[in-house]
Amino acid sequence: MSDSVQGQWSEIFTPRYATVTLILCLGVALLAFNSFLATVSLPTAVGELGGVALISWALTLFLVFAIVGGAGAALLKHRLGARTALLVSAGVFLIGTLIAASASSMPIVLVGRSLQGLGEGVVAAICFALIPELFPSRLVPKVFGMQAMIWAIAAFGGPAVAGLLTEMVSWRAAFLFSVPLVLIFGVMVAFVVPAKSPSDGTVMGFPGLRLLAIGVGIMLVALAGIAEPLLAAALLMGAAVLLVAAVWLDGRSAERLMPPDAFRPVSVVGTGLWMTLLINVAGAGSAVYLVLVLQQMWGYGPTMAGVIAAVMAVAWSASAIAVANVRQKETRKLLIKAGPAMIGIGLLLVLLGLEMDLLAIVVVGQLVIGSGFGTCNGYLNLTMMEAASDAERDRTSALMPTTQSAGNAIGAALAGVAANSAGLATAVSVGDFKVAVMPVFLLGAFMAALAFVAAWRTVSLVKPQDANSSFAAG
Known part of the structure; x- marks a missing residue:
């Protein structure tokens, strides 16, 4: 790209790019608002359902599964195409949201949060992967600027919305706030995102060992944050070994999750x-x-x-x-x-x-x-x-x-x-x-x-x- 070629802010809102911009912003909004909604509403959920000892795991499991989902997103996009992969992962997020919102106990909330994390991890990663496909280089900084703006709106609006819904309706309503967002996202993806099939007919294997190593490694990292110092050091060393091993194995795999x-x-x-x-x-x-x-x-x-x-x-x-x-x-x-x-x-x-x-x-x-x-x-x-x-x-x-x-x-x-x-x-x-x-x-x-x-x-x-x-x- 020549330095003399500069995209304008207005260009990402022209008919050619406006719908795609909105889709990517909605993908970010799902993660941003969900993060703040859950943080504010979960204490009330614990008060109703019990299981206060499990509240930190609501964030931990979400994060672990989001990282695992993100790690496998490129492979999923290759196998299913961007449209199908986004619709499937948005569906997983929606199912997780409904499970968490209708839960009768904290363990069920954790199941829902895990599915939310898995779906959102894939959505966020594929949305990133779509940026260079759907936008020229000159507009990419504007796209990232819009995504940063979504995070700022969520940082102020998320806690306020969650607080009002939790106090005036219930903590379940705060969780359900994400439902219309994911439905709008899914409809727009179905009509706008190109459905590209894999580049060849090769059947690619499932990278279960690498995803397991990544997931367990991040889980050990999360555990280290609440452990005694000596145990925490051991957990972090174990996590480092697993994460390095995952990268090493991936570099030697025919179906890589990461660039070489x-x-x-x-x-x-x-x-x-x-x-x-x-x-x-x-x-x-x-x-x-x-x-x-x-x-x-x-x-x-x-x-x-x-x-x-x-x-x-x-x-x-x-x-x-x-x-x-x-x-x-x-x-x-x-x-x-x-x-x-x-x-x-x-x-x-x-x-x-x-x-x-x-x-x-x-x-x-x-x-x-x-x-x-x-x-x-x-x-x-x-x-x-x-x-x-x-x-x-x-x-x-x-x-x-x-x-x-x-x-x-x-x-x-x-x-x-x-x-x-x-x-x-x-x-x-x-x-x-x-x-x-x-x-x-x-x-x-x-x-x-x-x-x-x-x-x-x-x-x-x-x-x-x-x-x-x-x-x-x-």
């Missing part, structure tokens, strides 16, 4: 995936603990603490939209490198604000963190898409949201280990909390520094011909 250079620091795709993983690991600790810490340290209510946490999502959206018109390749490379640096600086500012009891610094830190994600995320994804070969673009694109989810899971677990080791679970005074949160944010800043190294390596590997692929030329 996934997580190998010799290509743009390999280092780009590392950067994707690390920035999400970096941001997860703040996402998990900031609301809790603001309530415990400063006595804020859930709404006020939630608004401060949501500042990051708004900054993410605003910055993604602000940089979406950048044309110069060198400027895009600079933005990719700036993102992790901003995330690290923002985390340190939030920590400083908490330690000094200064809300203004915390808010500024949140703004910097969100701006860091919004600044680099779209162009990092675009760079990997452009660098991938035509044969590997589906696998590369589908792996991006899966890697983001894995980073969030790993980051939450590592933050849990750091917080528990520092005594967060037994903290009672403000001083105790200040000591306990310090390793959480320092760990995040360290991960952001590693992401900066990966970003530097990624842009240094970009070749001029990467921007001249059939995708970029579209």
